[in-house]
Amino acid sequence: DGGITQSPKYLxxxxxxxxxxxxxxxxxxxxxxxxxxxxxxxxxLIYYSQIVNDFQKGDIxxxxxxxxxxxxxxxxTVTSAxxxxxxxxxxxxxxxxxxxxxxxxxGPGTRLTVT
Amino acid sequence: xxxxxxxLPTLSVQEGDNSIINCAYSNSASDYFIWYxxxxxxxxxxxxxxxxxMDKRQGQRxxxxxxxxxxxxxxxxxxxxxxxxxxYFCAENIGQGGKLIFGQGTELSVKP
Numbered sequence: 200d201g202g203i204t205q206s207p208k209y210l211x212x213x214x215x216x217x218x219x220x221x222x223x224x225x226x227x228x229x230x231x232x233x234x235x236x237x238x239x240x241x242x243x244l245i246y247y248s249q250i251v252n253d254f255q256k257g258d259i260x261x262x263x264x265x266x267x268x269x270x271x272x273x274x275x276t277v278t279s280a281x282x283x284x285x286x287x288x289x290x291x292x293x294x295x296x297x298x299x300x301x302x303x304x305x306g307p308g309t310r311l312t313v314t
Numbered sequence: 315x316x317x318x319x320x321x322l323p324t325l326s327v328q329e330g331d332n333s334i335i336n337c338a339y340s341n342s343a344s345d346y347f348i349w350y351x352x353x354x355x356x357x358x359x360x361x362x363x364x365x366x367x368m369d370k371r372q373g374q375r376x377x378x379x380x381x382x383x384x385x386x387x388x389x390x391x392x393x394x395x396x397x398x399x400x401x402y403f404c405a406e407n408i409g410q411g412g413k414l415i416f417g418q419g420t421e422l423s424v425k426p
Contacts, residue, residue, distance in 0.1 A: 230412050239322050241416040293412050301346050301407045305357035
């Protein structure tokens with residue numbers, strides 16, 4: 200059963216704590232992405248990785264960090280430097296534009312609440 | 315400070331009617347476009363895509379139209395059903411990197 204999993208679905212943290220969101224895919228995709236979604240808004244790119252051991256900043260990378268040690272995994276750490284971390288976080292993967300499609304496959308999301 | 319959420323554009327249609335959701339994209343060099351459907355609290359799901367060398371593509375009950383002259387994309391849903399109620403996003407790709415740029419989204423509400 201192929202797909203992308205994100206865990207947990209809901210996450211609660213106190214202000215000042217770092218928190219790591221999990222993203223795993225078994226689609227054999229090279230590229231993986233992290234987005235942030237706030238109420239009533241579209242998706243904003245945080246970080247992306249086109250290949251193992253390489254990643255680039257997206258549009259809103261400040262206060263976040265990632266690693267890509269394995270093809271299947273792309274964890275996102277929300278650090279205490281992120282001023283407004285409460286949001287819905289979405290992970291996606293794609294086959295890096297092979298063929299005619301740039302379709303990204305999304306996970307179910309993690310809703311992070313920081314108080 | 316606390317951020318204020320924006321109100322999404324909303325389209326309200328009667329069950330059985332056709333829906334048209336519009337999207338203006340930003341870059342004339344974009345070569346690929348995609349529509350996603352997002353239900354509340356879930357990740358976006360692929361609906362249909364189109365490359366810039368086409369102006370129309372049809373799927374099951376959905377049609378995407380691309381007008382490159384005015385940089386406009388539309389999604390038509392035939393015989394709209396209550397299960398179509400969701401937020402719909404368009405996205406564009408520029409170049410080979412595979413990054414997608416997402417629009418704000420439109421909320422579709424289907425009245426039974």
